[in-house]
Amino acid sequence: MDRKIAIKVENLYKSFGKGESYISVIEGASFEVYKGELVALVAPSGAGKTTLLMMIGCVEDPTRGTIWLGDEKVYENRWLTRETRRIRREKIGFIFQAHYLIPFLNIIENVTLVPQVNGVPKEQSEKEAMELLEYFDIAEKAHSMPSELSGGQNQRAAIARALANNPEIILADEPTAALDLDRSFDVVKMLKKIATDQDVAVIMVTHDEAMLPLCDRILTIENKKVVSKESKEAKIL
Amino acid sequence: MINLAKREIEHTLGKFLVTSAGVGMLLGIVLIMIGVYRGMIIDAQVLIDDIGADLWVVQEGTLGPFAEASRVHEDLKNSIGIIEGVEKAEGITFQNMQVPTQSGLVRVMAVGYDPLGDLPAINESRLREGRTLKEEHYEMVATDKIGLKLGEKVALGRDIYTVVGITHGSVSSGGDPLIYVSLKDAQELQFLYSNARIRNDRARGIRGESSHMVNAVIAKTKEGYDVKEVANDIERWKHKSVYTYAQEKEILTKNLIERASKQIGMFTVILVVVSTIIIALIIYTMTLEKIKEISIMKLIGLPDRVIVSMIVQETLLMGILAFIAANMFAHAIYTKFPKRVVLEIPDALILFIVVLIASILASFVGVKKVLAADPREAIGG
Numbered sequence: 001m002d003r004k005i006a007i008k009v010e011n012l013y014k015s016f017g018k019g020e021s022y023i024s025v026i027e028g029a030s031f032e033v034y035k036g037e038l039v040a041l042v043a044p045s046g047a048g049k050t051t052l053l054m055m056i057g058c059v060e061d062p063t064r065g066t067i068w069l070g071d072e073k074v075y076e077n078r079w080l081t082r083e084t085r086r087i088r089r090e091k092i093g094f095i096f097q098a099h100y101l102i103p104f105l106n107i108i109e110n111v112t113l114v115p116q117v118n119g120v121p122k123e124q125s126e127k128e129a130m131e132l133l134e135y136f137d138i139a140e141k142a143h144s145m146p147s148e149l150s151g152g153q154n155q156r157a158a159i160a161r162a163l164a165n166n167p168e169i170i171l172a173d174e175p176t177a178a179l180d181l182d183r184s185f186d187v188v189k190m191l192k193k194i195a196t197d198q199d200v201a202v203i204m205v206t207h208d209e210a211m212l213p214l215c216d217r218i219l220t221i222e223n224k225k226v227v228s229k230e231s232k233e234a235k236i237l
Numbered sequence: 238m239i240n241l242a243k244r245e246i247e248h249t250l251g252k253f254l255v256t257s258a259g260v261g262m263l264l265g266i267v268l269i270m271i272g273v274y275r276g277m278i279i280d281a282q283v284l285i286d287d288i289g290a291d292l293w294v295v296q297e298g299t300l301g302p303f304a305e306a307s308r309v310h311e312d313l314k315n316s317i318g319i320i321e322g323v324e325k326a327e328g329i330t331f332q333n334m335q336v337p338t339q340s341g342l343v344r345v346m347a348v349g350y351d352p353l354g355d356l357p358a359i360n361e362s363r364l365r366e367g368r369t370l371k372e373e374h375y376e377m378v379a380t381d382k383i384g385l386k387l388g389e390k391v392a393l394g395r396d397i398y399t400v401v402g403i404t405h406g407s408v409s410s411g412g413d414p415l416i417y418v419s420l421k422d423a424q425e426l427q428f429l430y431s432n433a434r435i436r437n438d439r440a441r442g443i444r445g446e447s448s449h450m451v452n453a454v455i456a457k458t459k460e461g462y463d464v465k466e467v468a469n470d471i472e473r474w475k476h477k478s479v480y481t482y483a484q485e486k487e488i489l490t491k492n493l494i495e496r497a498s499k500q501i502g503m504f505t506v507i508l509v510v511v512s513t514i515i516i517a518l519i520i521y522t523m524t525l526e527k528i529k530e531i532s533i534m535k536l537i538g539l540p541d542r543v544i545v546s547m548i549v550q551e552t553l554l555m556g557i558l559a560f561i562a563a564n565m566f567a568h569a570i571y572t573k574f575p576k577r578v579v580l581e582i583p584d585a586l587i588l589f590i591v592v593l594i595a596s597i598l599a600s601f602v603g604v605k606k607v608l609a610a611d612p613r614e615a616i617g618g
Contacts, residue, residue: 054613057536059536059612059613060613085535085538085539085540086538086540087538088536088537088538089537089538089539089540090538092538094536094537096615100529100533100615102530102533102534103248103530104241104244104245104247104248104249104530105239105241105244109239109244112239113239113537113539114537114538114539116238116239117238117538117539117540117543122238145248161537165538
C-alpha cells in the first residue's frame with residue numbers, strides 16, 4: 001500500500017540550558033508517521049514525550065534537526081517560516097488531557113473558531129461543525145457552554161475542535177489521562193476511527209498500557225532516541 | 238467571525254458592569270471637578286455682572302475691592318459723579334460675615350448699596366420673593382441658599398433686620414451666598430466699632446474713625462465716551478486705582494480663582510492618570526485571569542491580532558461604559574454640592590476623548606501580556 005508521509009523527523013535534537021544546567025532530552029530522533037495511522041508515544045515521565053510532541057506541533061523550538069509536515073519542510077536547524085501559528089492553524093489539531101475549551105464560547109463557537117479565522121464563511125463552518133458534533137453524538141449540546149457539559153462530552157467537543165480545520169495531523173497529549181477505562185477506550189477508538197476515516201496522522205502521548213493494542217504503532221523514547229515498535233511489542237516502562 | 242470580546246463580556250457581564258461602574262464613579266468625580274471649576278468662573282462673575290458698573294474706583298495701588306482690601310471715602314462718589322463722561326456714581330461695600338439662621342451660622346458676603354441711589358446692586362431678575370431694598374435701614378435681601386424666609390428677623394451687629402426679598406443664584410466671587418443691606422447699615426456693620434472699643438480707643442488717644450467709608454465707588458459712563466479714557470481721567474485727578482468692567486472681570490478670574498483653578502486642574506489630571514492606571518490594572522488582571530485561554534488560543538493557531546483585538550475592544554468598551562456611568566453619577570449628585578457645579582457637554586466630550594485615549598493606553602499592558610503569553614503554558618510546559 002502506498003502510504004503518504006504526514007510527519008517526518010530527521011536527526012532531531014533538543015536540549016535545555018547551558019553549562020552546569022545543560023540537559024539533553026532528545027538526541028538524533030528520526031521517524032515517520034503516515035496519514036491514517038494512530039501512533040502512541042510512550043516513555044517514562046520526564047523522558048521528553050510532550051517536548052517531542054510540541055516540537056512537531058511547531059510550539060517548542062528544537063535545538064537542531066529537520067521536521068517535515070506533509071510536503072512542507074518547516075524546520076531545518078531553524079524555523080523555515082515565521083508563521084508557525086499559521087501551520088498549527090491549518091495543518092494540526094491539538095487534543096489535551098483536559099478539554100481546554102474556551103469557557104466563554106459555546107461548543108459550536110469553540111469548534112468553528114479556528115475555521116473562521118482561516119477564512120471559512122460562518123454558515124459553512126457552522127454546518128461542518130454540526131456534522132462533527134453529530135459524529136461525536138453531542139450535536140444537541142452545540143449551543144451549551146462547556147461548563148454545562150460532562151467531562152466526556154467536553155473531551156469529545158475538544159476532539160471535534162481539533163478536527164474542525166481538517167488537519168493533516170492530530171497531536172494528542174494524554175487525552176485519556178482524566179478518563180475512566182471505558183471512556184478512555186471510547187476516546188482512543190474515536191481517534192483510531194478519525195485516523196482511518198479522515199486519513200489523518202494521529203500521535204497520542206499516553207501512559208495507559210491498555211490503550212496500546214488499539215494503536216497501529218508505538219514510538220518510545222529510549223536513551224533519548226525515538227524507537228518505533230509494533231503495538232503488540234510495546235510496554236510502558 | 239466570532240466576536241471574542243463580546244462573548245467574554247457576556248460571560249462575565251455582572252463583573253464587567255460593576256467594574257465599569259466603579260471606574261465610572263472615579264471619572265464622575267473628574268467631571269464634578271471640572272464642573273466645580275466652571276462653577277467658580279461663573280460665580281466669580283455673577284456679582285460684577287449683576288452690579289453692571291462700567292468703572293470700579295478703588296484705593297490707590299490696590300486690586301480692590303475683591304482681590305485686595307480697599308477703602309475710599311463715600312463722598313468720593315460726588316467728585317467722580319461730576320467728572321466729564323461719568324453719568325452716575327455710587328459707593329458700595331462688601332463684607333464677609335456670619336448670618337444666624339435656623340440651621341446655624343452661615344457665611345455670607347454682605348453687599349451694601351444705597352437703595353435710594355442711582356446704581357442698585359441687586360439684579361431684579363434674580364428676585365424670587367418679596368422686593369428689593371426700599372428703606373435706608375434694617376432691611377435685608379437674602380439669597381435662597383442661606384435658608385432665610387421672607388419676613389424673618391435676623392440679628393446683625395447691634396440691630397435687627399427684616400428679610401424683605403429672596404433672590405436666587407446671587408453669590409460672591411468666592412461662591413458665598415449674598416445678602417444685600419443698605420449702604421448706611423453696611424457702613425455701620427463694617428466700620429462702626431462697639432462702644433467698648435470706642436472707649437478703649439479714646440483712652441489710648443485714638444480719634445474715632447469715620448464710618449463714611451466704602452470699599453469702592455462704582456460708576457456708569459455716559460454714552461459716547463470711551464470708558465478707558467474716563468478711567469484714566471479719574472486716576473489722574475483723584476489718585477485712585479480705576480478698573481473698567483473688563484479689567485475687574487479679569488482681576489476676578491485671574492487673580493482670585495487662577496490658583497484655585499490650577500489646583501482643580503492638577504486634581505483633575507491626577508484623577509485621570511489614576512483612572513488610567515486603574516483601568517490598566519483591571520485589564521491586566523482580566524488578561525491574567527484568562528491567560529490559560531489565551532495560551533490555548535495561541536496554541537491552536539489564533540493570530541495575535543485576533544487576541545489583541547479582544548483585549549482592546551474590552552478595554553474600550555469598559556472606558557465607554559465608565560464614561561456613561563460617570564455622567565450618570567455626576568448628574569445624580571452635582572446639585573448636592575454646596576457651591577455651584579456646572580456640567581457642560583464640551584467638557585464631557587473632552588473627557589470622553591481622554592477616556593478613549595486612556596483606555597487604549599491602558600489596554601497596552603493587557604496586549605503586552607498577550608504577546609508575551611507562551612502557548613506552552615496551555616499544556617503546562
